[in-house]
Amino acid sequence: MIILPAERQKLWGPLAVANFVLGGMGAGAYVMATFLSGFFRLPRLIIVVSILLVVLGFLCVSVEAGRPFRGPNVLRKIGSSWMSRELWAGGAFVGLALVDMVAPAFWLRLLSLVAALLFILCQGLILFDARGIPAWNHPLVPVLFLTSGLLTGAAFLAMIDGMAGRSALPTAGLIGLNVFVWVGYLIQPRDRAFRDATRPLRGGMALAGILGLGHVVPLAVLAVGGSAGSLLVSVFALLGGILLKASLVLRAGQFRPVAFAAGQSTRVLGAPVAAPNEGRN
Amino acid sequence: MARLERGARETRRGTEKGGVPPSEVRMRWGMVIDLRKCVGCQTCTIACKQEHALPPELFWRYVVDTEVGEYPDVKRLFVPMGCMHCANPPCVPVCPTGASQQRQDGIVWVQYDLCVGCGYCAVACPYRARHLIHDEQWYFPGGPTPSEARTADPERRGVMTKCTFCMHRIDAADPGARPGVDPAATPVCAGSCIANAIHFGDLDDPLSPVSRLLKDGKAVRLLEELDTDPSVYYILE
Numbered sequence: 001m002i003i004l005p006a007e008r009q010k011l012w013g014p015l016a017v018a019n020f021v022l023g024g025m026g027a028g029a030y031v032m033a034t035f036l037s038g039f040f041r042l043p044r045l046i047i048v049v050s051i052l053l054v055v056l057g058f059l060c061v062s063v064e065a066g067r068p069f070r071g072p073n074v075l076r077k078i079g080s081s082w083m084s085r086e087l088w089a090g091g092a093f094v095g096l097a098l099v100d101m102v103a104p105a106f107w108l109r110l111l112s113l114v115a116a117l118l119f120i121l122c123q124g125l126i127l128f129d130a131r132g133i134p135a136w137n138h139p140l141v142p143v144l145f146l147t148s149g150l151l152t153g154a155a156f157l158a159m160i161d162g163m164a165g166r167s168a169l170p171t172a173g174l175i176g177l178n179v180f181v182w183v184g185y186l187i188q189p190r191d192r193a194f195r196d197a198t199r200p201l202r203g204g205m206a207l208a209g210i211l212g213l214g215h216v217v218p219l220a221v222l223a224v225g226g227s228a229g230s231l232l233v234s235v236f237a238l239l240g241g242i243l244l245k246a247s248l249v250l251r252a253g254q255f256r257p258v259a260f261a262a263g264q265s266t267r268v269l270g271a272p273v274a275a276p277n278e279g280r281n
Numbered sequence: 282m283a284r285l286e287r288g289a290r291e292t293r294r295g296t297e298k299g300g301v302p303p304s305e306v307r308m309r310w311g312m313v314i315d316l317r318k319c320v321g322c323q324t325c326t327i328a329c330k331q332e333h334a335l336p337p338e339l340f341w342r343y344v345v346d347t348e349v350g351e352y353p354d355v356k357r358l359f360v361p362m363g364c365m366h367c368a369n370p371p372c373v374p375v376c377p378t379g380a381s382q383q384r385q386d387g388i389v390w391v392q393y394d395l396c397v398g399c400g401y402c403a404v405a406c407p408y409r410a411r412h413l414i415h416d417e418q419w420y421f422p423g424g425p426t427p428s429e430a431r432t433a434d435p436e437r438r439g440v441m442t443k444c445t446f447c448m449h450r451i452d453a454a455d456p457g458a459r460p461g462v463d464p465a466a467t468p469v470c471a472g473s474c475i476a477n478a479i480h481f482g483d484l485d486d487p488l489s490p491v492s493r494l495l496k497d498g499k500a501v502r503l504l505e506e507l508d509t510d511p512s513v514y515y516i517l518e
Contacts, residue, residue: 011400064400065397066400066413066440073379081377084377131371131509132371261505
């Protein structure tokens with residue numbers, strides 16, 4: 001018996017998506033560059049750009065908050081909140097990577113790497129812990145954030161540092177992995193709320209954009225042209241990563257229907273008063 | 282009575298940690314809403330708006346107008362909605378600042394001065410019971426009316442807001458007053474209901490009016506499958 005039908009969330013908009021995209025890409029680029037450069041020969045440019053992307057992501061999301069100047073309060077609940085853990089992990093990554101850039105050390109690089117990976121995972125777990133949104137409250141979402149973050153990071157890396165030659169194979173592998181997780185997520189036989197919420201992601205446009213342009217095209221270019229088409233691969237892989245997170249947050253991000261129990265049909269006759277999650281005053 | 286006074290003391294303390302009351306104090310405020318009696322008049326909606334001086338477009342309590350069944354076997358149902366004050370609230374652990382809290386008497390509330398307005402608790406709440414107030418807006422152009430100027434709460438701007446079970450009334454109650462029985466100590470939606478459909482009281486007290494209503498086991502809760510253990514029950518038939 002449905003009392004309130006599913007409704008798209010309006011609390012987290014493009015700025016929240018920007019945080020997820022930029023943060024994932026920055027931390028992913030750092031992780032991939034560390035591996036591709038053989039751990040010790042990480043170019044400074046990569047470190048700086050990775051840090052800037054993560055910080056820019058935080059700035060974007062802070063603009064969306066109602067009281068951005070209370071931002072440090074977000075650090076208070078590391079024991080229970082993934083958003084708090086995200087800020088700790090992101091902050092740790094920025095701090096450690098900066099120190100590593102000035103005074104390189106093995107343990108600093110290792111800790112930066114761990115912090116970057118944790119940061120990407122925290123972003124996915126933020127969505128996973130949102131129980132009001134069935135499309136987010138899914139165990140594959142954090143995995144998806146990890147693979148997508150690494151993929152967009154690798155793509156970004158190929159664009160800025162000429163690592164295309166070295167990153168072609170890992171990029172192809174990450175594209176395959178991302179497709180595997182994304183398709184696995186979409187075909188999960190979960191409850192009806194999940195299937196309804198993720199319907200836009202299975203539509204023609206989403207499939208063409210995320211799977212087609214974002215994954216199949218770069219994979220085909222890699223297979224045919226190798227590193228020659230690296231810019232094309234990077235652009236399309238980045239586009240796919242952005243579309244994936246934007247679709248997940250903005251299109252599939254809808255509240256589950258509020259109901260007593262399944263089986264009895266109801267129809268909302270009118271909205272005598274609205275129930276907005278966002279008010280203005 | 283001594284138990285009630287202990288509970289009231291706990292209520293006043295407004296402790297941050299909650300969920301499981303300490304061993305001596307067993308108290309959990311809750312509501313039982315008899316949908317057989319609700320006529321959808323929205324008196325509770327307006328009483329709540331007035332009590333809390335809520336801005337335009339914001340409702341902590343509202344009544345959903347639904348149609349149950351299939352033609353020709355159809356009936357109309359009015360369902361008062363608001364925060365469920367869950368015993369296992371998904372909104373509290375996700376809050377990164379600790380602004381979303383659960384008291385030992387079960388009331389879930391927001392400490393405005395800690396909240397950053399990130400909206401995380403609102404997307405975690407399956408009942409859509411949390412509302413972010415972005416910026417000032419008044420009922421009429423040209424600024425607040427005298428009444429709005431008197432009641433506006435600048436602390437609520439940019440932060441998450443929600444039903445508090447009128448905890449200010451419970452906390453200010455005279456010693457010995459019984460929330461759910463004494464109108465001054467009862468949430469205003471329950472006290473104002475013209476059909477006596479909304480009942481408030483201690484779910485852990487077997488003698489409270491709400492516990493007596495729940496005795497026959499017919500009351501149901503919303504989205505029970507999520508294990509949030511809501512403190513608001515509905516009697517359907």
